[in-house]
Amino acid sequence: MDPTKKYLCLNILGFKRNGITPEEFQDYMLNVHAPHVGGLLAQYGIVHWSMTHADDSTPELFNKIRDGLFSNLAPFDVCVTLVMPDIDTWIRFKEDDFFKKSVGPDHQRFADPTKSQMLLGWYQPLIKDGKLLISTGLDGAAAPAPGTVADAAAPVSAPVSETVPQV
Template sequence: MDPTKKYLCLNILGFKRNGITPKEFQDYMLNVHAPHVGGLLAQYGIVHWSMTHADDSTPEIFNKIRDGLFANLAPFDVCVTLVMPDIDTWIRFKEDDFFKKSVGPDHQRFADTTRSQMMLGWYQPLIKDGKLLIATGLDGAAAPAPGTAGDSSAPVSARVSEPVVHI
C-alpha cells in the first residue's frame, strides 16, 4: 500500500447460516469461498483482505479481558476486512458478471446475509509487523490523549484527573 494515500475500509460483520458449525463455516470461507473470490478482489484493486473468525472457544477467552472497559463481546461469527482505494473499486467488483453469477450466490451456502452488518470508514494502520507507525511522546511513551492535560491543545489549567470541557 502506498503510505501517502488514503484508503477506504469495509468491514463485513457476518453470521454463519443456521445448520452449520463454526468450524464448517470457517473451513468453507477459507478453503472454498476465499479461493473462489480472491482473484476477483485482487483484479479490482483490493489492497488488503483478511478474515477474523469467532468460534466456540472465543467467549471463554474473551472473559479473561472482560471488565468495565471491555465488557461486550460482539455476536458476529466473522469480520471480513477489505481495504481499497475508493468506493468505486467495490462498485466495479460487485458489477462483475462472475460476482453476480457465482460469488454473490455462493454466500447462501455459508452465510446468513440478512443479519450481516457493514462498517465503512477510513483505514489507518497504526502498527505493522510490530513497528509503531504513529508519532509518540518525546520520551517514547504514547502521545497524550486529546483533551487531557498532556495535550498541548488542552487548557493549561486542566489537571490530569479533570476532564477537559470544550465549549
C-alpha cells in the same frame, strides 16, 4: 500500499448460516469461498483482505479480558476486512459478471447475509509487523495525516516502558 494515499476500509460483520457449525463455516470461507473470490478482489484493486473468525472457544477467551472497559463481546461469527483505494473499487467488483453469477450466490451456502452488518470507514494502520507506525507525541515525529497509511519502511519507534501522561 502507497503510504501517501487515503484508503477506504469495509468491514463485513457476518453470521454463519443456520445448520452449520463454526468450524464448517470457517472451513468453507477459508478453503472454498476465499479461493473462489480472491482473484477477483485482487483484479479490482483490493489492497488488503483478512478474516477474523469467532468459534466456540472465543467467549471463554473473552471472559479473560472482560472488565468495565471491555465488557461486550460482539455476536458476529466473522469480521471480513477489505481495504481499497476508493468506493468505486467495490462498486466495480460487485458489478462484475462473475461476482453476480457465482460469488454473490455462493454466500447462501455458508452465510446469513440478511443479518450481516457493514462498517465503512478510513483505514489507519497503527502497528505493522510489531513496529509502531505513528508518533507517540513524545518523540517529536509528525504523525501521518488522518486516513493516510504510515510508511512501514520508516516506522516511528517508542520504548515499551514509556509512561503515558495522565489527563
